[in-house]
Amino acid sequence: MLTEIATTETLRSPVPAALPSNRRAPETFIPAGALMSFPRNSEIFAEGEVAGYVYKVVSGVVRISKLLPDGRRQISAFHLPGDMFGFEIGDIHHCSAEAVVPTKVVAFKWQGLIGAGASTSLVRELLTRTMIGLRHTQDHLLLLGRKNALERLAAFLLEMADRSGSAEVLDLAMPRHDIADYLGLTLETVSRMFAELKEMGPIKLESARRVRLLDRDKLKAMAA
Amino acid sequence: MLTEIATTETLRSPVPAALPSNRRAPETFIPAGALMSFPRNSEIFAEGEVAGYVYKVVSGVVRISKLLPDGRRQISAFHLPGDMFGFEIGDIHHCSAEAVVPTKVVAFKWQGLIGAGASTSLVRELLTRTMIGLRHTQDHLLLLGRKNALERLAAFLLEMADRSGSAEVLDLAMPRHDIADYLGLTLETVSRMFAELKEMGPIKLESARRVRLLDRDKLKAMAA
DNA sequence: CGTGGTTTTGAGCCCCTTCAACCACCGTGG
DNA sequence: CCACGGTGGTTGAAGGGGCTCAAAACCACG
Numbered sequence: 001m002l003t004e005i006a007t008t009e010t011l012r013s014p015v016p017a018a019l020p021s022n023r024r025a026p027e028t029f030i031p032a033g034a035l036m037s038f039p040r041n042s043e044i045f046a047e048g049e050v051a052g053y054v055y056k057v058v059s060g061v062v063r064i065s066k067l068l069p070d071g072r073r074q075i076s077a078f079h080l081p082g083d084m085f086g087f088e089i090g091d092i093h094h095c096s097a098e099a100v101v102p103t104k105v106v107a108f109k110w111q112g113l114i115g116a117g118a119s120t121s122l123v124r125e126l127l128t129r130t131m132i133g134l135r136h137t138q139d140h141l142l143l144l145g146r147k148n149a150l151e152r153l154a155a156f157l158l159e160m161a162d163r164s165g166s167a168e169v170l171d172l173a174m175p176r177h178d179i180a181d182y183l184g185l186t187l188e189t190v191s192r193m194f195a196e197l198k199e200m201g202p203i204k205l206e207s208a209r210r211v212r213l214l215d216r217d218k219l220k221a222m223a224a
Numbered sequence: 225m226l227t228e229i230a231t232t233e234t235l236r237s238p239v240p241a242a243l244p245s246n247r248r249a250p251e252t253f254i255p256a257g258a259l260m261s262f263p264r265n266s267e268i269f270a271e272g273e274v275a276g277y278v279y280k281v282v283s284g285v286v287r288i289s290k291l292l293p294d295g296r297r298q299i300s301a302f303h304l305p306g307d308m309f310g311f312e313i314g315d316i317h318h319c320s321a322e323a324v325v326p327t328k329v330v331a332f333k334w335q336g337l338i339g340a341g342a343s344t345s346l347v348r349e350l351l352t353r354t355m356i357g358l359r360h361t362q363d364h365l366l367l368l369g370r371k372n373a374l375e376r377l378a379a380f381l382l383e384m385a386d387r388s389g390s391a392e393v394l395d396l397a398m399p400r401h402d403i404a405d406y407l408g409l410t411l412e413t414v415s416r417m418f419a420e421l422k423e424m425g426p427i428k429l430e431s432a433r434r435v436r437l438l439d440r441d442k443l444k445a446m447a448a
Numbered sequence: 449c450g451t452g453g454t455t456t457t458g459a460g461c462c463c464c465t466t467c468a469a470c471c472a473c474c475g476t477g478g
Numbered sequence: 479c480c481a482c483g484g485t486g487g488t489t490g491a492a493g494g495g496g497c498t499c500a501a502a503a504c505c506a507c508g
Contacts, residue, residue: 066366068448074366089355095362114351120344127338127351131313134354137361138300138319142290144368145298145408149496176455184369189496191456208455208504224292373464399486410465415488432472432487449508456503464495471488478481 034107038099044086046096051088053107057081060103061173064095065181075182076137078174080163084129086110100174144184147224152183153193155223157203161213170211197222258331262323268310270320275312277331281305284327285397288319289405299406300361302398304387308353310334324398368408371448376407377417379447381427385437394435421446 035058038044044055047066055062062079076095079085085097088110114123143152156179161170172179176187183190197203202219204212213219259282262268268279271290279286286303300319303309309321312334338347367376380403385394396403400411407414421427426443428436437443 064362066362068366068370070448072370072448074369076362076365087355087358089352089359094359114348118344118348120342120347123344123347123351124338124342127347127354128313130351130354130358131311134311134358134361135313135318137358137365138288138290141300141361141364141368142292142298144365145405146292146296175453181369186497187455188457188498192496195456224294224296400488401486411487412466412489413464416464419488451506451508453506454504456501458501459499461498462495463497464493466493467491469488469490471486473486474484476482478479 036105036107038103038105040099040101042099044097044099044103044105045093047093049093051086051091051093052110054084054086054110054113055097055105055107056084058104058106060105061100062097062103062105063100063174063178063182064097066095073181074184075178076140077133078160078178078182087126087130087133100178149183149185149189149193150196150222151224152185153179153190153197154202154219156183157197157211157213158216158219158223161216168212169206170213172209172211176208260329260331262327262329264323264325266323268321268323268327268329269317271317273317275310275315275317276334278308278310278334278337279321279329279331280308282328282330284329285324286321286327286329287324287398287402287406288321290319297405298408299402300364301357302384302402302406311350311354311357324402373407373409373413373417374420374446375448376409377403377414377421378426378443380407381421381435381437382440382443382447385440392436393430394437396433396435400432 038060044062045051057079059081062083062085063075064077064079064085065073065075067073077085078100086093088094112118113126143155147155157170160172161167164170174182176190180187180190185193194203194205197219198205200218200222202213202215202222204214206212262284268286269275281303283305286307286309287299288301288303288309289297289299291297301309302324310317312318336342337350367379371379381394384396385391388394398406400414404411404414409417418427418429421443422429424442424446426437426439426446428438430436
């Protein structure tokens with residue numbers, strides 16, 4: 001049954017198999033394909049927790065982050081519907097995942113996906129997804145290591161626009177603080193760079209979270 | 225034959241199947257397990273080149289990097305003997321790889337590893353290696369996004385010590401400039417942080433490239 | 449309308465960069 | 479033996495980009 005559920009096709013369009021719950025108990029058994037709901041800012045899993053499931057976003061937005069002992073935070077990714085997260089090598093999560101907005105995810109038992117008897121095509125799909133994550137993370141290293149604040153924000157807006165349908169108006173789910181922790185800046189600097197991009201032309205702020213992209217080519221040029 | 229060569233065991237201890245060549249021609253066929261040698265600072269593959277092979281370091285050190293149009297560089301990883309690199313999703317390299325010192329690598333045809341007929345255990349091993357790379361890259365995001373110069377260098381020295389046998393004296397293969405591009409700093413700042421770590425006690429510089437680790441716990445505390 | 453969370457704006461400062469000079473090491477050749 | 483050039487590393491001084499601290503403005507929601 002695990003193999004029957006854990007197919008590539010299932011990963012693409014999972015069928016909810018259980019009712020939503022706000023927070024799973026650490027040791028609760030979750031059937032492959034269980035749908036779970038998380039309110040805004042709630043924890044999906046925490047760094048150091050026992051792993052064992054991978055998750056696929058159905059709706060909402062998830063942030064993946066790591067903390068330093070003194071509270072400094074780095075967000076490594078935002079996951080949108082269709083994305084998967086929670087892959088771990090050992091059985092311990094080394095990142096935490098939280099819902100940025102009310103979010104629904106489907107949980108799959110990791111052992112069911114890659115354990116003995118797993119199909120090669122499924123493992124190959126997980127490999128592809130992991131490699132996509134690795135490529136994104138490497139691109140992000142270049143941003144954090146070598147780009148200035150304006151370039152970082154321009155790149156962020158382009159990334160979000162590309163990933164959420166390339167509409168004319170971009171709706172950002174996350175607050176300035178999350179953007180800052182994703183871009184390795186402070187929220188004040190993010191706010192100032194928004195003002196500067198507005199000033200320079202390529203964007204217009206319908207509201208703090210709604211950005212109209214007026215000149216995508218100019219943005220690309222500014223993202224370095 | 226590909227499946228026979230491309231086993232997990234082969235990946236761990238490959239047998240050279242061809243003679244060294246300084247630089248492969250772009251379209252030359254390379255049998256799985258071909259041993260290749262690269263002189264110091266030579267290019268193994270470049271961003272944008274056609275991919276098709278994955279590589280395993282036999283001896284030497286390889287740096288993986290990305291460039292911005294204006295020349296700013298970010299090194300995402302140093303690979304030591306036993307490490308593999310060159311995984312790509314499409315057929316285009318999106319990073320470049322260069323030998324830091326005279327280096328020998330073994331090349332494997334990617335299609336031979338994951339193509340039709342590949343064993344699940346082999347694909348699973350590639351998945352594990354990719355996930356290890358992803359974890360390392362995420363840790364590095366935290367370093368680049370949130371740590372100061374001193375913390376970065378301390379973390380770098382600890383990483384290198386851990387990976388190269390945890391000896392008392394650490395031999396760094398790479399120049400200051402490469403360390404800087406790995407840590408998102410300038411070479412001058414790296415040099416100053418070396419001086420500061422020396423000043424503060426936890427290290428001693430036998431020479432510019434030879435570092436004696438006097439107090440690893442203190443280093444760990446400084447790496448935040 | 450208050451109230452709390454979020455965002456913007458301002459002022460001063462500091463860490464790291466930039467630019468520049470100097471030094472240490474090393475193989476080469478007179 | 480030492481002058482020489484080249485690479486790589488260190489050190490100094492000055493400037494700036496982003497941070498810190500602070501306060502005001504905005505906005506959704508009771």
